[in-house]
Amino acid sequence: MNEVKDEENILRAGAGSSAQSLGSAIAHALYDSPQVKVRAVGASAVNQAVKAIAIASGYVAPRGMRLANIPGFTTVDSRDGKISAIVFTIFSI
Numbered sequence: 001m002n003e004v005k006d007e008e009n010i011l012r013a014g015a016g017s018s019a020q021s022l023g024s025a026i027a028h029a030l031y032d033s034p035q036v037k038v039r040a041v042g043a044s045a046v047n048q049a050v051k052a053i054a055i056a057s058g059y060v061a062p063r064g065m066r067l068a069n070i071p072g073f074t075t076v077d078s079r080d081g082k083i084s085a086i087v088f089t090i091f092s093i
Contacts, residue, residue: 010037010087013052015044022048023055026090030060030067035091041076046086053090065092 011025022038029036040049057067069090075082 009033010039013038013040013045013049015042015048017045017048017052019048019051019055022052023059026052026056027059030056030065030090030092031063035089038088038090039074039076039085040088041083041085049086049088053088056090060092067091068093 011022011029013022026036026038038049038052040046053067053069060067067090069088072087072089074085074087076085
């Protein structure tokens with residue numbers, strides 16, 4: 001597992017996250033940088049993250065961009081100690 005060190009460059013998905021809003025944030029981040037990371041903890045958060053990536057794909061398509069992502073694991077600190085999270089690294093191909 002990789003420890004996430006650059007917290008400010010990661011979008012966080014939660015169970016209550018709006019997939020539309022997160023998708024828009026992903027698309028805008030990709031306009032400014034070559035990749036963006038989305039971190040999700042829990043099944044519902046992963047669900048919202050995956051939907052947001054699909055939505056972002058539709059947002060960037062008119063600009064001729066196609067998205068790819070590499071899922072991975074990381075650990076994050078919580079009140080209960082360290083927990084596992086899934087990190088999606090999204091980039092344009």
